[in-house]
Amino acid sequence: MRTLADAFAAARDEGRAALIGYLPAGFPTPDQAVELIAAMVEGGVDIVEVGLPYSDPLMDGPDIQAAVNAALAAGTTTDVVLDTVAQVATTGAVPLVMSYWNPIEQYGLERFALRMAEAGGQGVITPDLTPEEAADWITVTTRHELDRIFLAAPSSTDARIDRVASVSSGFLYAASTMGVTGGRTAVSSAAPELVRRCRAITGLPIGVGIGISTGDQAAEVASYADGVIVGSAFVKRILHAPDHAAAVVAVCDLARELATGVRAS
Amino acid sequence: MTDIAESMTAATDPWHFGPYGGRFVPEALTAALDELDAAFTTALADPDFGAELAALEVHYTGRPSPLTPARRFSAECGGARVYLKREDLNHTGSHKINNVLGQALLTKRMGKERVIAETGAGQHGVATATAAALMGLECTVYMGEEDTRRQALNVARMRLLGAEVVPVTAGSRTLKDAINEAMRDWVTTVDRTHYVLGTVTGPAPFPRMVRHFHEVIGREARAQILEAEGRLPDAAVACVGGGSNAIGLFSAFIDDPQVQLRGYEAGGEGVATGRHASRFAAGSPGVLHGARTYVMQDEWGQTLPSHSISAGLDYPGVGPEHSWLHDTGRAIYEPVDDAEAMSAFAALCRTEGIIPAIETAHALAGAMRLGRELGPDAVIVVNLSGRGDKDVATAAAWFGIDLDGHDQGRAPGMRP
């Protein structure tokens, strides 16, 4: 099974950043989500963040809110998410789950980590879990050899980055900007400075996300980061596609454009 | 979570109440919460801050609020002697101003020029808009679209006070969704904006800080009841939305085991119907809006929509300290459904000449139940958290009163 470390090492050997794509499980339906993710991988995504749809996504902008609402309406449960992870694992990409904390807590930490590992999932991104509340999570993810990805933000102090990095593995997720997910016309100027500060503190690969939506932006971020994370831009293509077939093509095209971007520098 | 029972015995640190509370937020908010925590801690130690707030409470809010003996209403409560802590007489018409003035002063101290708030009934939004006008701060209030409709009077008040009111159309279009939107705004504008959270929920330090600013309710009530009765009450009673008016009253009596603490949450159309906001009767521990607490949720941890005739109680979470008081048995929480609340509303109107907020009517219904249980020797203090002007349209519809004056209407209380 390919691990996060493998994916980052392979990208580094090619002299490029890894491309990380996000899509929510179950959007617009569980089966179609799997096809859309496969298209993303075919287009060149190395690592897939499978989003666990949650009723109160307070870090997300309107596009991802719309997508997770649709996924929930389509009956997407945590079991469906784990099933999606298992199917993504067969594409050759490295599957992760991105989830707000409550669904994991209700599923049961041990049960969730065990099922993730069984499904071939490699790690979990938990945007609203702080290191202070993570003691039990660290224990179970260590037991099941899952990477734990925590976030750093432009407002994080160096001491805070150190704290977050000390409990993270796989990579450190640097949020490029102060704000919710969604495309911006320009990637925040705070991102390079945040990555520079993270590098001075940790040897973990640094992935940059929030606000990246084009090949040019991917190229720009790839020039200073180890991973380029794109989510809302994929979701937007699907929301705007006239039908599922068109959505599959649009997602694959965007992944190609971004994959070219991360190889440009 | 399997470990909850185990950590129940854990020592309570400043962020937690037993296993509840804490901080579950995106990292982008950590710095702002730390800054707030530091500003609050510094302010607590600064006599100037205390003096400034106390002066505002006296000269602006109109504190102390009276403790009114409710003689005729007592008859509806099995003859128990009921006293009303009159937070409805505060400037802006509810307890919410206590917290807002404290946080507005902190906003100035942090050098921020803008405040945002969520609001359900609109009372917290009005209080925030008021404090913003008083202190020269910009103000944006997020309010569920459903609530802008049922609390239209308060929307107009906020706009008159110069605040921008943003109707939230996401999700259930009520308080929960307004909080989501306020958090999203805050994460984006945090360098110049303070989020004036309106109740004792949210990530640390909000629950403890908001409690602190409402402790004045309990402090005054304790002194007033000792003066009136020469003894402590048998029970302190309040409605519980997020739980700020309740914790403000309870705080003065938590260490007096002879005083029962009774919180009443919204039973909506009845707990059995699923259309309610009874977190303790029908929820379970989970994480919502930055804290671990009792939450109405499905087996997957998705938040369930809440329902109540009262916008201010229509929320699927509750302050973490109440979860702790519930689990330890120190406080008892019961649902009161819409119909029972509205008949208590009518009873207070007709026996005391006081029109309460519909939120508060849930506490009054609780007092009627409890008084009948405790009997005529009992002394009960009820937090009259707000006045009912904002609810006139809802109450008129409930009681069949035609606001255009074309029909006689049934008298309040006539409805079965």
Ligand SMILES: Cc1ncc(COP(=O)(O)O)c(C=O)c1O
């Ligand atoms: C008059 C009144 N009472 C009570 C509440 C409920 O809030 P809390 O439980 O925080 O006191 C509200 C909230 O809007 C209110 O306006």
